Amino acid sequence: AQTVTQSQPEMSVQEAETVTLSCTYDTSESDYYLFWYKQPPSRQMILVIRQEAYKQQNATENRFSVNFQKAAKSFSLKISDSQLGDAAMYFCAYRGGGGADGLTFGKGTHLIIQP
């Protein structure tokens, strides 16, 4: 079974600064997808960024980028120029390449933005 580990229950960053959220995972599959989701107090799950395991290039979406290290099974999220609206729970998630499976989520990191 796949597992996703987020070792930082809470992180705090000053507004406009950069923060990195860590995520490691365990799988025996070679083809899979990794995701970062944001869950604000409204509880709506918002996709932040997605990475296909077969792609060597790290995904980026505006201020959000990932550092995907396949051999190390690491998938960290970097948020640049942090904004107050970035405050939320962030969940790292894994999905097998077959596409039929649901997501396996990590326990989440609560990100606090200090004004």
Place this chain on the structure above:
Amino acid sequence: GAVVSQHPSRVICKSGTSVKIECRSLDFQATTMFWYRQFPKKSLMLMATSNEGSKATYEQGVEKDKFLINHASLTLSTLTVTSAHPEDSSFYICSARDAGNSPLHFGNGTRLTVT
């Protein structure tokens, strides 16, 4: 973008009664829908996977007779919590995708409180 509507957003029911939660894909056909449960300040746990026209696949430890899932059409899946007890109180979230490896779209969730 694709929208998943979940209803109701909040429901309070008495112990022993049943409650139905609906998950609808509004602008796409959802061949697969997933149901998750989230306890306060915890991660999302996959409960079951439902495919249109077939029986749902439940994760280990999830009681299929308690959590009835029906996916009768390509736009609607329902989760019925039968004979609800206070320990069933939780946040339930559905997600859906149309086909293959397309991204998952999440509903806004349902907060169930059993008194």
